Amino acid sequence: MNKKPIIIGVAGGSGSGKTTVANSIYCNFRDQDILMIEQDAYYKDQTHLPMEERLKTNYDHPLAFDNDLLLAHLERLMNRETIEKPIYDYANHTRATEVKQVEPRDVIILEGILILEDKRLRDMMDIKLYVDTDSDVRIIRRLIRDIKERGRSIDSVIDQYISVVRPMHLQFIEPTKRYADVIIPEGGQNQVAIDLMVTKIKTVLEEKSIL
Template sequence: MLIIGIAGGTGCGKTTVVEQIMNELPDGEVGIISQDSYYKDTTGLTYEERVNINFDHPKSIDFKLLRQHLTTLKAGNSIEQPVYSFVDHNRTKETITTLPKRVMIVEGILILSKPKIRNMFDIKIFVHADSDERLIRRLKRDIAERGRDIDEVLTRYQTTLKPMHQQFIEPMKEYADLIIPNNKYNTVAVDIVRTIINDKLD
């Protein structure tokens, strides 16, 4: 099994890069794990307390469970991947059965911040987009998909997203094997990733 870690700031276009890579590989050979599924269980907190959690800090992620799941998949066994609700700010009771594949892609803003997780990746990719572009994408997504209003998103960007990006995400570029500028469909970068994957799988 080949494990690929894809990191980058919020709204940088990680999902697009993941889709581009998946399109270059045979059907049924790629599995996806999202860091968003591994936010810590906040059942013991009130809704007001959950709303105030800094979800852009590494402490908000259950990295221990993520590492256990990656180890289980690498051993050839399936996992029950948590499902997280961004409306309720908590895990749901549902899980997604995730089977081991030849290529597993792990994507998320903070996945390169923990050495024990980072060292499990065979290929580490950082997707770069400028801050204005990332803010625009974040606004569109959070308002349309997560029930936020524009003032809430802008306040969160200034108070947590931007400083957390500068402290925990941007410095992780140094650990990346490949940095992809995601201002358009980057065929050269995706071709390089496909070549690396095929070389490692052969």
């Protein structure tokens, strides 16, 4: 009988360092069967909407995500079944026609800004992490990333942060901190916290006789 995989949730605001934390944990289990599922891949399909409507999408709101599909895929992975993970096309603000085939693994890291917001997702997780980083650090990281990687202007990044990102963070993301088993301050810079989490995950795997 196949052992059920364990699911580790890594949440936190934009620019908090949650992806760095998730990648650090991932790298510590390279010899283990492990995979990463990004909540960003599960933004809703908007093919049916005209482009002007797609441009209005609030990507920091819970309703932007297709959690029903994400849940269905996690359940398939828990049953050791292959999934076809969607790919999001940010240029066209909708789901791409291509998908990525993902094989089941012993450890699943689920990473995203709002993974702790949905109780159904929380209930599937064995360990829930929240990466907590000061807002001034997060906006600086976001500025650098969006200007370098996405060709954005400083004004557009700041305007989006003030009008959408910050209020959504305060309303929806930060309140999910109370659901976390562990809060990691300063994200990927906190090597002690990452090391402790790796040790804890190994303990859970041993308890489930997966290691």
